[in-house]
Amino acid sequence: MIYPVFLPHAGCPFQCVYCNQRVSVSCGNQGSGLAAFVRMRLADYAGQVRSSGRPGEIAFYGGTFTALPCGLVEEILSGAAAFVHDGIFTGVRFSTRPDCMAPRVVEMLASYPVRVIELGVQSLSDSVLEKSGRGYGAETVFEATKRIKRQGWDLGVQLMAGLPGDNRELFMRSVRKALEIGADFLRIYPTLVLEGTALADSYRKGLYAPLSLDEAVALLAPAYDLALGAGVPIIRMGLQADRALEEPGAVLAGPYHPAFGSLVKCRWWQDRVDSRLAALEKLPGDELIVHVAQNQVSDAIGHRKSNLLHWQKKWGLSAKVVGDADLTGMEISWKTKSSNRDISL
Numbered sequence: 001m002i003y004p005v006f007l008p009h010a011g012c013p014f015q016c017v018y019c020n021q022r023v024s025v026s027c028g029n030q031g032s033g034l035a036a037f038v039r040m041r042l043a044d045y046a047g048q049v050r051s052s053g054r055p056g057e058i059a060f061y062g063g064t065f066t067a068l069p070c071g072l073v074e075e076i077l078s079g080a081a082a083f084v085h086d087g088i089f090t091g092v093r094f095s096t097r098p099d100c101m102a103p104r105v106v107e108m109l110a111s112y113p114v115r116v117i118e119l120g121v122q123s124l125s126d127s128v129l130e131k132s133g134r135g136y137g138a139e140t141v142f143e144a145t146k147r148i149k150r151q152g153w154d155l156g157v158q159l160m161a162g163l164p165g166d167n168r169e170l171f172m173r174s175v176r177k178a179l180e181i182g183a184d185f186l187r188i189y190p191t192l193v194l195e196g197t198a199l200a201d202s203y204r205k206g207l208y209a210p211l212s213l214d215e216a217v218a219l220l221a222p223a224y225d226l227a228l229g230a231g232v233p234i235i236r237m238g239l240q241a242d243r244a245l246e247e248p249g250a251v252l253a254g255p256y257h258p259a260f261g262s263l264v265k266c267r268w269w270q271d272r273v274d275s276r277l278a279a280l281e282k283l284p285g286d287e288l289i290v291h292v293a294q295n296q297v298s299d300a301i302g303h304r305k306s307n308l309l310h311w312q313k314k315w316g317l318s319a320k321v322v323g324d325a326d327l328t329g330m331e332i333s334w335k336t337k338s339s340n341r342d343i344s345l
């Protein structure tokens with residue numbers, strides 16, 4: 001269980017070119033002082049936990065938590081720690097920027113029950129970071145991650161696809177490096193053009209072109225594959241559907257889809273079966289029967305049966321997907337009907 005407290009733009013040293021949490025997150029501090037708002041949210045969640053009996057981590061998302069004034073961070077963490085001590089929360093997690101994890105900040109955090117830190121890394125390419133105006137380079141990320149890992153905190157890495165200056169190769173290199181530096185989990189967001197951002201101005205002037213939905217999905221499918229291979233979960237792909245994001249004009253352009261992560265998983269199945277089929281002899285009249293774990297059936301079929309249609313068109317096979325109780329993970333087995341071949345991969 002995670003009990004999130006959203007603090008849009010709180011502590012941010014400046015507004016990043018692509019970011020406007022006022023149009024991407026509908027809940028958060030709505031005017032009361034930050035400390036009072038957090039106290040109120042903690043008390044609300046504590047009440048919920050007492051009645052549900054389901055403790056969980058308290059999470060401070062949005063903004064740059066460790067760039068808030070030090071006294072305020074300590075006040076918030078002390079309040080959360082008291083609930084952790086009482087068994088209401090199991091620990092604290094928060095998101096922050098890599099350049100806001102200086103040694104003195106880490107030292108201060110070490111006396112509180114921090115469990116997980118999510119770094120808004122966005123890219124591990126110096127040129128992309130520079131063109132995106134992030135204000136730090138990859139080396140700063142590496143230093144911050146070392147400090148986090150040394151404390152034994154779990155490390156979440158947030159990456160973005162389609163930032164200014166980014167391309168497929170640089171993005172995949174960022175994903176690889178994020179895995180190498182010990183990310184315990186990833187979040188990957190395709191860059192959207194949100195109203196009220198510098199990117200929106202660039203887009204209007206024709207200086208920035210976002211990825212299309214199809215390009216973004218095709219880009220994230222191999223990233224998902226890399227992370228799966230490394231045993232590192234991607235806990236979110238694409239911004240969480242939110243009523244603020246759905247407001248007319250909030251997203252000017254870019255690959256927004258409320259079920260973006262599901263589209264990526266569908267594409268991953270499509271690519272996976274394609275790569276196996278490419279290596280197989282296909283016989284006239286073969287029917288492709290893809291067996292997958294029960295919980296993978298809808299992703300394997302694809303959004304509106306897109307994968308079945310794709311395989312039929314690309315390979316000239318009639319295709320179906322069936323759930324198989326003997327399969328538990330992401331494995332596939334398939335039969336090609338006419339030749340009665342049964343191939344496990």
Ligand code: SF4
Nearest residue numbers: 012014015016019063
């Ligand atoms: S991307 Fe992060 S650091 Fe930049 S403005 Fe948004 S919340 Fe703040």
